[in-house]
Amino acid sequence: MVDGPARITPLWRSAALRTVGISGLLFLLSAAVVFLLLYRTVIGTVEDQLLRLAETQAHALARGVDPEEPAPPEGGWTVAHAPGRYRVVITSAGHVLLNELPLRERIIGPIIASPAELKSILVHEQQLDDSGIVGFGLTGPAGSYVFVGHKDDQVSEIRESMLRILGAGTATVIALYMIVGLFMGRRAFARIARMNAVAAAAMAGDLSRRMPVSAGNDEVDDLARQLNRMFAALERSVAALRQVSTDIAHDMRTPLTRLRQRLDELRAETSPAGRQALVQRASDEVDKALEIFAAMLRIAQIESGVARSQFASVDLSGLLRELCDIYEPVFRDSGRELRARIADGVQLAGDRALLQQLFANLLDNSIVHTPAGTVANLELKKLHPGWIARLQDTGPGIDRDSRNSVFDRFVRGDASRTTPGSGLGLALARAIAETHDLVLAIEDGTGFSIVVEPVDNASQP
Amino acid sequence: MKILLAEDDGETADYVAAGLKELGHTVDLARDGRDAFMLASGEHYDVLILDRMLPGMDGVALIKAMRGIGNTTPAIFLTALDGVGDRVIGLEAGGDDYLVKPFAFSELAARINALTRRPRGIAAETELAAGAVRMDLLARRVTRSGEIIDLNPQEFKLLEFLLRNVGRVVTRTMLLEGVWNFHFDPKTSVVETHISRLRAKIERNGEPPLIRTIRGAGYIVDG
Numbered sequence: 127m128v129d130g131p132a133r134i135t136p137l138w139r140s141a142a143l144r145t146v147g148i149s150g151l152l153f154l155l156s157a158a159v160v161f162l163l164l165y166r167t168v169i170g171t172v173e174d175q176l177l178r179l180a181e182t183q184a185h186a187l188a189r190g191v192d193p194e195e196p197a198p199p200e201g202g203w204t205v206a207h208a209p210g211r212y213r214v215v216i217t218s219a220g221h222v223l224l225n226e227l228p229l230r231e232r233i234i235g236p237i238i239a240s241p242a243e244l245k246s247i248l249v250h251e252q253q254l255d256d257s258g259i260v261g262f263g264l265t266g267p268a269g270s271y272v273f274v275g276h277k278d279d280q281v282s283e284i285r286e287s288m289l290r291i292l293g294a295g296t297a298t299v300i301a302l303y304m305i306v307g308l309f310m311g312r313r314a315f316a317r318i319a320r321m322n323a324v325a326a327a328a329m330a331g332d333l334s335r336r337m338p339v340s341a342g343n344d345e346v347d348d349l350a351r352q353l354n355r356m357f358a359a360l361e362r363s364v365a366a367l368r369q370v371s372t373d374i375a376h377d378m379r380t381p382l383t384r385l386r387q388r389l390d391e392l393r394a395e396t397s398p399a400g401r402q403a404l405v406q407r408a409s410d411e412v413d414k415a416l417e418i419f420a421a422m423l424r425i426a427q428i429e430s431g432v433a434r435s436q437f438a439s440v441d442l443s444g445l446l447r448e449l450c451d452i453y454e455p456v457f458r459d460s461g462r463e464l465r466a467r468i469a470d471g472v473q474l475a476g477d478r479a480l481l482q483q484l485f486a487n488l489l490d491n492s493i494v495h496t497p498a499g500t501v502a503n504l505e506l507k508k509l510h511p512g513w514i515a516r517l518q519d520t521g522p523g524i525d526r527d528s529r530n531s532v533f534d535r536f537v538r539g540d541a542s543r544t545t546p547g548s549g550l551g552l553a554l555a556r557a558i559a560e561t562h563d564l565v566l567a568i569e570d571g572t573g574f575s576i577v578v579e580p581v582d583n584a585s586q587p
Numbered sequence: 588m589k590i591l592l593a594e595d596d597g598e599t600a601d602y603v604a605a606g607l608k609e610l611g612h613t614v615d616l617a618r619d620g621r622d623a624f625m626l627a628s629g630e631h632y633d634v635l636i637l638d639r640m641l642p643g644m645d646g647v648a649l650i651k652a653m654r655g656i657g658n659t660t661p662a663i664f665l666t667a668l669d670g671v672g673d674r675v676i677g678l679e680a681g682g683d684d685y686l687v688k689p690f691a692f693s694e695l696a697a698r699i700n701a702l703t704r705r706p707r708g709i710a711a712e713t714e715l716a717a718g719a720v721r722m723d724l725l726a727r728r729v730t731r732s733g734e735i736i737d738l739n740p741q742e743f744k745l746l747e748f749l750l751r752n753v754g755r756v757v758t759r760t761m762l763l764e765g766v767w768n769f770h771f772d773p774k775t776s777v778v779e780t781h782i783s784r785l786r787a788k789i790e791r792n793g794e795p796p797l798i799r800t801i802r803g804a805g806y807i808v809d810g
Contacts (some may be wrong), residue, residue: 173657417772452741455784456780459780486769
């Protein structure tokens with residue numbers, strides 16, 4: 127197990143280097159096979175030519191040495207002697223007239239009856255300076271045996287030069303592959319090392335670093351991009367979590383401090399009625415703290431996107447109509463008015479309960495943060511494509527500066543400091559909107575106007 | 588009633604058990620999931636109160652195992668997990684109700700009553716009644732002493748829920764969940780508004796009210 131900062135892998139264990147090495151070996155192997163075939167063919171051709179030359183000369187010699195006791199050619203046998211050529215003439219009586227072969231004992235002795243046999247012996251056993259003799263022997267019409275052979279100097283020369291080429295080629299290829307391999311290995315190695323460093327930093331708690339993505343756009347870049355997305359998502363969730371902790375610590379202090387005060391007062395209070403009242407107030411403070419806690423957790427849960435897995439098609443038109451039916455009497459009984467204009471057939475993928483809570487929160491807000499006599503209009507319009515929902519009221523609205531901060535946790539417009547609520551309503555609404563890819567925004571105009579629409583709408587020209 | 592309470596937190600368990608005993612119930616206490624399963628499968632209980640997260644065997648696994656062996660005892664989950672998903676998992680596993688901690692004891696008591704007296708497996712009723720009020724579920728018509736009362740759909744749903752729970756306290760949360768399917772607490776007086784409107788339509792001055800408010804607990808329609 128490797129933990130802590132990334133351990134440096136030795137270069138020779140680098141995957142890139144290994145790949146280059148293996149492909150180099152394969153290349154050498156296939157080059158060797160090709161070379162061997164070529165070598166065989168070239169050598170074979172040369173030997174074949176020598177053999178045919180020997181055959182022609184043997185026939186000519188046989189014609190010259192017949193009949194039975196052939197006389198040496200004019201000038202004697204030695205005249206025709208040429209370096210690298212070996213002649214053998216044996217009469218039918220077994221008398222060796224001429225033997226230019228360097229190792230006589232091989233030829234002398236029992237008469238070699240078959241030219242093929244002699245040839246095989248000569249070619250394969252008469253080794254001279256590492257090279258052999260290629261020759262042809264035949265029995266003439268009068269029974270004399272004639273052989274002409276050639277030293278295969280050419281063959282060994284070719285062999286030598288081809289081996290030299292092979293050696294030099296192999297060395298070059300190996301050197302080339304090593305240079306390329308080292309270069310590539312080092313490059314890949316450096317990339318991986320950079321990625322390792324980012325991962326190590328992430329493990330150590332720094333999620334802000336990103337892996338390098340090269341212009342090459344290869345599979346490693348794909349991986350790096352994917353990991354970068356992962357780090358970004360992680361960074362967001364960690365930041366959200368940190369925010370939640372800070373917010374909880376911050377806002378729980380108020381009800382908990384008050385609770386403590388109530389308990390202190392309770393210690394001093396002697397009348398049963400007074401104690402009863404203080405217990406009730408203490409219990410209210412606890413409820414408030416618990417409510418904040420539950421709302422925070424819920425926001426965190428929604429922001430983490432767990433609900434997405436259970437998304438189904440939701441009839442938004444029906445949902446809003448039902449909410450209007452539920453809220454219309456609440457508006458009326460509180461001295462306000464709710465008017466609705468809901469278009470038919472607006473659907474979206476989502477969680478019904480969460481969407482219900484989103485719009486219920488907006489309606490609740492409209493009641494809680496406006497004076498009596500306010501008229502609120504809830505409108506759902508179909509656009510092509512998309513839709514837009516708008517809740518607008520004739521209340522005092524909100525000043526421009528606090529417009530964006532109302533969506534933050536615990537922030538409430540100055541005017542609403544004294545009104546009830548945890549200050550989490552709009553933060554929750556926005557968390558729900560975001561998990562549904564919806565935009566929640568406050569609009570300009572008289573009163574308070576808030577719109578909900580799909581993110582896609584906003585990107586329309 | 589005989590009740591099995593499976594709860595690993597000692598203080599909560601003692602508090603709930605004491606409250607239930609005060610109401611006249613017999614309470615068996617299990618501190619972990621395995622004990623709870625042994626008790627629940629060996630004895631007859633009228634209701635199971637199960638903590639969602641129990642050591643040994645969690646509440647969801649426990650209720651799945653119980654339903655697996657054919658036990659249909661009504662079960663209420665107590666949980667600190669408050670998410671739509673958690674609720675769905677609990678109910679799909681075979682739970683009958685779901686109560687998020689912290690809860691008021693009156694809320695638990697009301698839900699136990701609602702669960703245990705619910706006619707289980709009996710064919711759906713076509714008429715509900717309380718006092719002089721009758722509700723025809725097929726014709727979707729409500730009459731009071733024979734006189735037709737015009738209710739809008741929201742009021743009808745609310746009255747239906749109350750009449751289905753005649754003689755039992757229904758809490759604010761039970762109404763929010765059962766009538767409007769709200770799994771959150773609205774900042775405004777949704778429940779109170781609708782109750783008062785319904786009262787205005789079905790109650791008459793000078794006669795005893797059909798819907799009684801139980802302070803600190805909820806509402807009740809007497810049978």
